[in-house]
């Protein structure tokens with residue numbers, strides 16, 4: 434075995450996309466790392482998640498195996514003419530040009546948003562299964578719910594878990610998601626940014642067999658990614674599972690509070706979804722009718738109301754949703770987890786980083802380099818979510834303005850050079866060391 438490149442040990446708390454990719458990347462670069470996950474095993478829900486050009490580039494920068502895992506399970510738009518299409522946008526509220534629901538795919542596409550990778554959907558659980566193969570045995574510890582982090586006299590950080598056990602590390606990265614315990618520890622439990630807040634949107638999530646979806650809305654709309662816009666609700670669909678399944682996420686805006694917090698999901702029904710989308714056109718209604726009778730409803734919370742003033746404190750820092758949980762309207766939250774991993778790994782790997790003080794500089798640099806972009810995403814995601822529902826200020830139902838707003842904002846997300854991002858971070862670090 435190669436001797437570790439570093440004398441310090443990294444503790445990663447949380448085994449979602451942010452934590453697993455960070456553990457894989459650090460281990461690959463010969464940096465000692467342990468991952469602590471509260472659940473008894475790695476696990477993701479059976480829903481779809483898509484990745485844009487920046488996310489795919491970040492995968493390659495982190496570890497070729499992460500990119501290969503993604504390629505193995507990724508499903509693109511089915512039509513070769515739509516390989517660069519991110520979404521076709523439709524007026525989901527219109528009744529379409531056809532008289533028969535069977536022909537509702539004639540409902541016109543209002544505009545198309547494209548990028549260099551097009552739509553790339555993966556089934557979350559399948560992607561995670563592939564990623565786990567890259568996590569070497571022995572570096573993951575399960576049933577480890579972090580409660581507290583304290584500093585010992587010798588400067589080591591002591592992680593305290595709910596089962597009464599403890600472990601030590603030199604640096605702690607909280608990848609523990611939207612309800613992050615590490616965030617609470619950093620800012621204090623009563624601080625406004627300790628917890629996420631409700632965006633007053635929730636989403637029904639469903640997976641339907643592709644043959645049924647084609648029958649309902651026609652081949653073009655079923656086999657390629659679509660965004661059905663409407664007032665106070667929008668529904669996006671994209672193929673997953675190599676085109677055998679259509680992933681549906683149907684968002685509804687509500688003035689009501691989310692009664693189930695801290696639970697972010699609840700059981701809903703197809704009937705309820707159909708009520709929320711009453712008045713929508715045949716494409717939306719016909720697809721909703723194909724979902725299971727019982728549907729998962731996801732509350733959309735984010736950190737947009739009370740953004741963190743820093744992602745790091747001493748040798749503890751936050752990455753992924755723990756730092757910048759966003760609503761999903763840009764489809765970029767997980768992609769930004771990968772960007773975080775790329776930058777953090779580049780900084781921790783730097784040959785000059787040796788001492789505890791150096792590690793503080795690493796995390797301080799990470800905060801400096803990542804906070805503005807990631808917090809912009811949180812706000813921008815809220816804005817585009819409102820664009821899809823014709824309620825964004827100065828945009829309304831003007832499709833040309835909606836298209837311009839999305840193109841401009843998606844450009845900021847997609848048009849980045851991840852290797853340069855890492856290089857810039859290393860230069861920032863050099864100024865601090």
Ligand code: FAD
Pocket residue numbers: 446447448449450451452469470471472476481482483484577578579580608609610611612613614615636682731733752753754755759760761763764765766767768769770
């Ligand atoms: P998580 O996946 O939440 O992982 C956190 C992990 O930490 C969990 O395994 C948890 O068990 C563990 N944990 C929590 N607390 C503790 C503790 N105290 N001790 C130990 N372990 C702990 N992003 C995209 O890029 N594209 C999309 O298409 C997209 N679609 C989305 C659709 C919806 C409806 C939603 C809600 C989000 C979507 N996102 C999307 C965002 C994306 O899902 C998240 O940004 C991403 O999954 C966050 O990963 P994470 O690793 O930071 O957190």
